[in-house]
Amino acid sequence: MSVRWQQVDSVADVEAPLGDLPDPEKPGWVRRWLWAPALAASVAVYVTQRLVENPSGELEMWLMLALLALLMVTAVAALVRYRDDQHVARATQDVAALRRDARATTGSVTVSERPVGDGVMLRGLLTYPREDDTAEDTWSLLVADGDAPGPRPGDPAAVWWAPGSDTVVARYHRGWADELRRRA
Known part of the structure; x- marks a missing residue:
């Protein structure tokens, strides 16, 4: 499984409809x-x-x-x-598959950090419910200096997945995660 990570600009954007995903880039x-x-x-x-x-x-x-x-x-x-x-x-x-039949859920992340060049490389595990099972996918995200902060260990993330797809989309905003934790 691969995770397409999206750091969104506002709390409202986290749970907004998935929208149109770009086609994959072809190599040079x-x-x-x-x-x-x-x-x-x-x-x-x-x-x-x-x-x-x-x-x-x-x-x-x-x-x-x-x-x-x-x-x-x-x-x-x-x-x-x-x-x-x-x-x-x-x-x-x-x-x-995601354009045709995307399903939304909330998952949580584990995070490990490693400083690199002009930022931090975040890696971890994304856990979320998928059909009758719990899926666990590894992910990585490069957060450059000046970018919105990445997820913290145990933070929730909005996850979109589709049957038959090996790709999931995870959206995150720290304010959304804090708000969701307060409600829970």
Whole structure:
């Protein structure tokens, strides 16, 4: 499961309807298409290797090493493209499921902090009721200096989930959490 964390600006925004979720971002051009020029270069080296008559041992070795290196780059780049396509397809299905059948509930978080650069990396566990069970999903959130403060251990969070989706949306505002604690 993945958690899309939303730090909202006001208390009223926490329980506002989920609204339209953005489509997942596709990876950049180089990440998507590096396999193609690597494959073309591999074919060019192979053709060169076959066209050269009576190559010296050194030239033959360098052509073979170049061919192997280019084939490795092609294989890794193709695997990265394949995994990226799988990830984008799954994320697109999750967004569609949330748009179609999002269900709201309230969950709670555990939090651990680690200072990084210009902020704090928060990590923890999001626990919320889901159908007949209790779901526990790990999450992380980078809170930059000057951003709204992140959740505290045990704070409530508004959670949207959908059947068939591996993504949940969690919204948080410290004022909302304090207000909810006072009511409970």
